[in-house]
Amino acid sequence: MLDEKEALELLIAGSGRDAGDESWPRLARLCGGLPLALRIAASRLAARPEWTVGYLVRLLEDEQGRLDRLHAGDQTVRSVLAIGFDGLPEAARLTLRGLGALSAPDVADWVTELLGGQAEALVDAGLLETYGVDVAGQVRYRMHDLTRLFAREQPVPGVPAKVAAAALTRVRASRFSLVSGDPETAVATRDIRESVEWLAAERAFLVSLVGDLHAAGLDEECWRLGHLLAPFLERHRFLDDWRTVAGLGLASARRAGDDQGAGLVLLDLGDLHLAERRWDQAEEVLRPALETCLRHGGARHANRVRLRLGRVHLELGRLDAAEETLRQCREAAGNVRDEADADRVLGEVLRRAGRLDEAAGRLLAAVEGLAKLGDRHRQADALLDLSAVRLAQAAKPAARAAAEQARGIAVRLGDRLLDAYALLALAGVNRAEGAAGRAAELAGAALEVFDETGDQRGAANARAFLARASPR
Numbered sequence: 262m263l264d265e266k267e268a269l270e271l272l273i274a275g276s277g278r279d280a281g282d283e284s285w286p287r288l289a290r291l292c293g294g295l296p297l298a299l300r301i302a303a304s305r306l307a308a309r310p311e312w313t314v315g316y317l318v319r320l321l322e323d324e325q326g327r328l329d330r331l332h333a334g335d336q337t338v339r340s341v342l343a344i345g346f347d348g349l350p351e352a353a354r355l356t357l358r359g360l361g362a363l364s365a366p367d368v369a370d371w372v373t374e375l376l377g378g379q380a381e382a383l384v385d386a387g388l389l390e391t392y393g394v395d396v397a398g399q400v401r402y403r404m405h406d407l408t409r410l411f412a413r414e415q416p417v418p419g420v421p422a423k424v425a426a427a428a429l430t431r432v433r434a435s436r437f438s439l440v441s442g443d444p445e446t447a448v449a450t451r452d453i454r455e456s457v458e459w460l461a462a463e464r465a466f467l468v469s470l471v472g473d474l475h476a477a478g479l480d481e482e483c484w485r486l487g488h489l490l491a492p493f494l495e496r497h498r499f500l501d502d503w504r505t506v507a508g509l510g511l512a513s514a515r516r517a518g519d520d521q522g523a524g525l526v527l528l529d530l531g532d533l534h535l536a537e538r539r540w541d542q543a544e545e546v547l548r549p550a551l552e553t554c555l556r557h558g559g560a561r562h563a564n565r566v567r568l569r570l571g572r573v574h575l576e577l578g579r580l581d582a583a584e585e586t587l588r589q590c591r592e593a594a595g596n597v598r599d600e601a602d603a604d605r606v607l608g609e610v611l612r613r614a615g616r617l618d619e620a621a622g623r624l625l626a627a628v629e630g631l632a633k634l635g636d637r638h639r640q641a642d643a644l645l646d647l648s649a650v651r652l653a654q655a656a657k658p659a660a661r662a663a664a665e666q667a668r669g670i671a672v673r674l675g676d677r678l679l680d681a682y683a684l685l686a687l688a689g690v691n692r693a694e695g696a697a698g699r700a701a702e703l704a705g706a707a708l709e710v711f712d713e714t715g716d717q718r719g720a721a722n723a724r725a726f727l728a729r730a731s732p733r
Contacts, residue, residue: 262294262405271296275303284314291321292331293406297338304333328410342411345386353379357388360404361412362420362477365469367392369399369462375427376420395462397455421473425482428470432489435459454675460493468502475509480517484510484526491529495536496638498678498716503533524553524562531569538718540576547573564593568602575610583610601630605643612650620650641667641679648686652693661690678719681710685723701727 263271268289273280292298302321306312321327331338346354359376360368373380380402383389388408392401404412435456460467467490474483487510494503507529514522527550534543547569554563568590574583587610591603604627611620624647631640644667651660668683688703704726711719 263296263299264294265289268292268294268299271299272303272306275300276306278306278314282314284318287318288314288321291318291327295338295405295407297336297341298331298407301331301333301336301338304336305330308333324410328407328414331407338407339411342388342408345388346411349382349386349388350379352377353382353386355417356380357383357408357412358415358417359412359420360389361409361414362416362473363424363470364409364473365466367401367403368466369395369397369401371399371427371431372424372466373402375424376417397459397462399462401462421470421477421479422482424470425474425479425486428467429482429486429489431463432460432467432486454673457493457674457676460490461497464493464499464502468506471506471509475513480513481519481522483513484519484522486510488522488525488529491532495532496676496678498536498714500533500536503529503536507533520553521557521559524550524557524559527553528562528566528569531566535569535572535576538576540573544570544573544577560593561595561599564590564599565602567593568599568606571603571610572606575606575613580610580614584614597630597634598636601627601634601636601639601643604630605639605646608643608646608650612646612653617650617654621647621654624650637670637674638676638679641670641683644670645682645686648690652689655693657690657693660693661687664690677710678714678716681707681714681716681719681723684710685719685726688726 265286269280269285272285272289272292288302289299292302302317306314306317320330328337328339346357349357355377356373356379360373363372370380373383380389380400384391384402388404390403390405392403395401467486471483471487471490474480474486487506490506491503494500494506507526510526511523511530514520514526527546531543531547531550534540534546547566551563551566551570554560554566567586571583571586571590574580574586584607587603587607591600591607594600594603604623608620608623608627611617611623624643627643628640628647631643644663648660648663648667651657651663664683664686668680668687671677671680671683684703684707688700688707691697691700691703704723708720708723708727711717711723
């Protein structure tokens with residue numbers, strides 16, 4: 262494939278047209294940088310002077326007719342693809358046809374094996390491209406857009422459902438104990454890290470798959486996959502992807518008349534608004550989510566919604582309402598997970614109310630419960646909250662110990678964003694200890710990570726810290 266500059270040069274030279282037309286880049290993208298497709302497009306423009314570049318672009322924007330229109334005399338993109346396809350073993354042809362049902366920009370080797378295997382035969386035929394090895398150690402393959410259109414002309418029934426079943430199984434196994442209330446699900450830090458690496462490698466594919474499932478009318482698979490992805494997308498601040506899968510999931514659940522599924526996705530949307538610090542929008546979503554959970558007898562899910570509403574009360578300054586709601590959640594909790602989650606938010610409420618000893622007690626209980634579950638991410642979150650309380654109590658050694666323990670967890674998990682929050686907490690401890698230079702250095706290191714990962718809230722906190730530390 263040619264890059265955009267080379268593709269434009271080929272189009273303009275082959276068509277004999279003026280280079281100033283603003284539609285040229287779009288035409289090059291529709292041809293996918295494929296030299297044969299570019300030459301055909303240029304030939305069609307050269308043979309039809311009455312056509313504008315924009316007119317040909319509009320013709321090619323119709324995916325169903327694009328291959329039909331990429332012909333000039335004996336030259337056709339479809340015939341070249343067919344030559345490569347016809348010479349393949351049956352299993353490789355089946356794989357290519359199956360890949361046509363997926364819209365992801367690239368896929369891992371487990372997907373090609375699921376669909377029939379022999380991906381390397383497709384690479385040798387020029388119908389698939391090796392895209393490298395991802396962070397999880399998987400070989401990834403990429404298909405050209407025009408090849409995908411060719412593959413879709415010979416669809417394999419049931420591919421989206423087959424891929425969804427495998428993806429759901431893998432995602433359930435890779436959620437690093439974020440949603441279980443059973444201490445027996447505790448896993449080693451190494452396993453958590455490997456799970457996160459797999460989810461990171463597959464993020465674009467899985468988000469794309471949610472869209473494919475929605476388009477295929479596989480509504481339950483659509484909302485379930487989006488719901489399962491929510492903890493990972495939240496943890497790593499992939500908010501745009503989270504918004505996409507939650508929106509598609511809610512639409513699918515409602516289209517299927519699945520009120521319980523809709524309630525779970527509304528809970529995810531509430532969490533998304535909380536992550537975005539949009540408290541009023543979170544409350545607007547969580548109220549109907551609570552009604553849905555109560556109507557369908559989901560006592561635990563209803564309690565989880567109340568926990569989020571307690572957080573909304575907290576952020577909107579309704580401390581009394583927040584404390585009452587969260588104490589009710591704590592009393593209704595039926596497992597270690599829900600107890601720890603309630604204790605952690607209640608600890609923050611008590612901190613803001615100035616009841617520091619009570620806050621520390623709740624946060625210590627949360628740390629203990631999360632450690633028992635093996636939920637290292639949230640254990641580190643609770644430790645950072647505890648560090649802030651200890652600092653407010655002027656217990657600087659205890660504040661440092663909590664922040665350093667949180668940072669140790671972040672480093673073992675390979676979680677750069679969590680590490681940045683730990684660095685910022687340690688910056689606060691250093692400033693309290695009188696080490697202003699070291700505090701600024703740690704805050705600056707945290708700011709770099711926040712900027713790189715697009716965490717606006719963390720970046721704002723780090724900049725505010727550095728501004729306070731700067732001499733006036």
